[in-house]
Amino acid sequence: MVLRADSDEPQRVHPLQVWKSPYVSDTHAAAQPVGTGPLARIGNADLVRGISDCLAITRAVTETTPTSEVYEALAAVCVRAADSHYWLGEPELGDLHKPLTQVRATAEQVLAEFETVQALTRQAADALTDAAARVAAVVRRLRGEAPRSAAAWVTGLTELRHAQGHHAPVMWRGPLLHRALQQFLGEVYWGDLDVLLLDLPPGTGDIPISLAQLLPESEILVVTTPQAAAAEVAERAGAVSLQTGQRVAGVVENMSWLQLPDGSTTRLFGSGGGRTVADSLSLALGTDVPLLGQVPMDPLLGEAGDAGTPLVLSAPEAPAAVALRAIAEGLAVRRRGLAGCRLPVSPS
Structure with a gap:
């Protein structure tokens, strides 16, 4: 029963509204005719609870933040719903047991992967912390004891690489790299050198500029x-x-061709690149820039490099060794003079 008020003023008589429901008491519900369908067999109370549990699982799937606790709770509620409501698997009622099983299996799979990812993340963080500590220790030691020989420099760089990890590169920004090159060129005893070759990355960047400042008489190959x-x-x-x-000093063309077993050659990367660069630089610089040689692709060259033995010593008759020797001879016998050199003067 519900009492209703027609106005805000006090009254002695109030309207009364009465609802009649078959669920008002167990006695009244028991006296009603019993149905024969699947819904009647389940009963209204169990049906409402089952639908409510399924809707709660749907909301948990679509509206929650992914954490391990959420996935654990999702798997547990799927198990509880399937155990509490046997009728969810009946075909006449939509067979909700199958999607519940799939949701449970997915939650358990995601939970396993989630734990694996968390474990790997923790391991990576610990490894980075340990590497940072080892790198800092090596850097402090190298700053306190500047290497005095090329071997000491190589040893120091190797320690830095091992401290950062086997595949981690040594990443230096411009000022730090410039200081390292300055120490490498000015504080290392190289002995009586004929030629010092520096293998630089392609393109332009901090390293060529720093080397030009530190070694103004150096030449570019x-x-x-x-x-x-x-x-x-x-x-x-x-x-x-x-x-x-x-x-x-000149241009060298690498990987010019590949010599096949039958003696013929094939040019995998085209042809003419070295000549084009030499001609363009000659025009731009106003002096002759020679094409010093063309080095063919040779498996022996890679094997010799991996072994640490120059190909001109291990296989002097190999085509690549012959080409490299000719390039070295061309660099050694060329005349030195002011031709092609930019003097540090400007017209008044």
């Missing part, structure tokens, strides 16, 4: 491959000499 894209990058690297005042 441009290395390219036959394809046009690589030739363009090599040409820009050689054109740096216009700003640094260095001399371009």
Whole structure:
């Protein structure tokens, strides 16, 4: 019964509204005719509880933040719903047991992967912390004891690499890299050297600029491959000499061709890249930039490099060794002079 008020003023008589429901008492419900359908067999109370549990699982799937606790609770509620409501698997009622099983299996699988990812994340964080501590220790030691020989420098760089991890690169920004090169060139005793070759990455960057400042008399040897894209990058690297005042000693074309077992050759990367770079630099610099040689692709060259033995010693008759020896001889016998060198003067 519900009492209703028609106005805000006090009254002695109030309207009365009465509802009649078959669920008002167990006695009244028991006196009603019993149905024969699946819903009647289950009963209203159990049906409402089952639907409510299924809707709660749906909300948990779509509206929660992914955490291990959420997935554990989701798997547990799926098990509880399937155990509490046997009729969820009946085909006449939609067979909700199957999607519940799938949701439970997915939650358990995600939970297993979630725990694995968390464990790997913790391991990675611990490894980074340990590596940072080891790198800091090595850097402090190297700063306190500056290497005095090339071997000591190589040993220090190797320790840094091992401290950061086997595959982790040594990442230095411009000022730190410039200081390292300054120490490497000015504080290391190299002995009586004929030639010091520095293998630089392709293109322009901090390293060529720092070397031009630290070694103003150094020369640039441009290395390219036959394809046009690589030739363009090599040409820009050689054109740096216009700003640094260095001399371009020449151009070397690598991976020019591959010699097949039958004696024929195939050019995998095209042809003409080295000649194009030499001609373009000659035009841009106003002096002759020679193409010193073309080095073919040779499996023996890679094997010798991995073994640490120069190919010209291990296999002097190999095509790549012959080409490398000719390039070295061309660099050794060339005349030195002011031709092609930019003098540090400006017209008044």
